[in-house]
Amino acid sequence: MKSIIKQKEFSIFVIVVLLSIVLSFVSPVFLTFENFLDIIEGNVVMAILAVGMTLVIITGDIDVSVAAATTAVAVIIGSLFGFLPDSWISILILFLIAPVIGIIIGAINGMLVSKIKIPAIVVTLGTLNIINGLVLYLTNGQYLNSTNFPKPFLTFANFELFGIPILIYLLTAVAILTWFILKHTLIGRSVLAIGGKSQSAVRVGIDFDKVKLFVFAYMGFLAGVAAIAQTAYTKAVDPNGLLGVEMMVIAAVVLGGTNIQGGRGSIQGTLLGVLLLAIMQNGMILAHIDTFWQKVVTGAIIVIAVSYDQISYRRQQAKLAKIEVEA
Template sequence: MNKILKSSEFGIGVILLLLSAALAATSPVFLTADNILDILKGNAVLGILAIGMTLVIITGGIDVSVAAVTAAITVIIGKLAVSLHDSGWSLAAIFLAAPLAGVLFGLVNGLLVAKTKIPPIVATLGTKSILAGATLYVTNGAYMNSSDLPEAFLRFAQWKPFGVSVLILIFFAVALFTWFLLNHTVIGRSVVAMGGNPVSAMRAGIHLQSVQLFVYAYMGCLAGIAAIVQTAYTKGVDPNGFNGFELTVIAAVVLGGANIMGGYGSIPGTILGVLLLGVMQNGLILAHVDTFWQDIVTGAIILIAVTYDVIKRKREEANRAKIEIEA
């Protein structure tokens, strides 16, 4: 119990509950089932991308190309949908092509980081610029609406098993699978070991390059799934729809208690971070606050969360050093 109370996830959960209580007191709409489902549905893309980013950050890396990759894959989905319009294979083709394209983009990032030893932020910033430019060149910045999407895909987008949008179920399925992967598989333990101490992990027989290739490829795969969810949510393709979204993804992970320097992160914490951002955004909308304040709040949250994390870890290191000296 003491360990749970001291965990970052517990603190985030308390903040989320207090914020929700405050919003419920000021707006009778907030705690309605429809509004809660809207928050989950509207943040499903953020949640899926943040889950992938959690693994990257645990290894000590970063992926600022995630928004550009997702936008590029939505365009691939759109082009594929046009070529297979009303074909019986359209839905299957989209669900196969999107994750596969994401894995390929992710592997490029992984190879740049693992093989050429380019710092992750530099490598992914380069691929971000290339992909963003290529996406605008191919589409000329044009928006694709629902009339271009297959009828089967539109029906999928509206599907609500047990009264819950399929997009929310995809989000939670990704979260559950990644939690199991991180906590109960060899590759998951290798990810944590590499982030905690790369030298010790290497001496224990963990192939660090393979781990890096995996996390960036997995990030790309989830970007492909997020692209499907985004296209289904908006029922269209907007090449400019993800500008700056990578900062929100990183903010959700850091808010969830992940160490931006690597070594620690959790899927439950990331989900709480996503929900905290989603609830704050929903609260600003219900309060009729101008949309530009959302970016200001997100930026402030990143600074506060990172500052708190750095101070907390410095105190832990100081206490650890004090104990070792006394011993």
């Protein structure tokens, strides 16, 4: 029990519970099953991207092109809707095409980072602008509604099992898969090792370039999955619909306890970070707080949380240093 309480995830969970209790007094609508389902479903895309971003940040890198990549994949599959058969085969085709396109985009980022050694922030800022420019050029910024969507896709988007939307099951599958990769596979342990001490990891035989390529390609894979989720949730393709989401994704990962400098992080922590941000936003909307104040409060909480995390981490490192010196 003591080990659980000491974990970063437990403190985030406590904050989520306390915030939920407070907001239940602000609005009686907040603490209802339907509202919580709406909160989770409305943030499935951000959560899927945050799960992938966790691996990237654990390696000490960052990817600010995730929202642009997701939008690009959504635009591509939206343009393909008119050519897909009006049957359930179209769903299978989408779940094959979208992740593959995402993997290609992510692999390009990974190749530039691992092979040419360009800093990830520079690479992904570049691809962010390239993708956004191409998307706006090809679409003229026009919104694509559901009139051309295959009926099976709309049925899939509206499907519920035991009263829970299909998108929440999709997020659960992504989270479990990524957790398993991180905790129970060689490549997952390599991700943690490189994020901790890259030079030591390379000395023991871990392929640095291979791991970097994997995390960016996997991030692209999840961007493809997120594109399907985004299209299913909004039942539309909006070239500007995800602008700025990459910052919220990064914030959720860091709030969830992943060290921005790499080396530590968890999928469950990231999901709690997403939930914390989502609850804050939902609570402020129910409390009729102006949009600009919502941004101020969210930004302040992020800065405070990251600052606290860094201070705690430095204190732990200082204690370890003292123990090593005394030994």
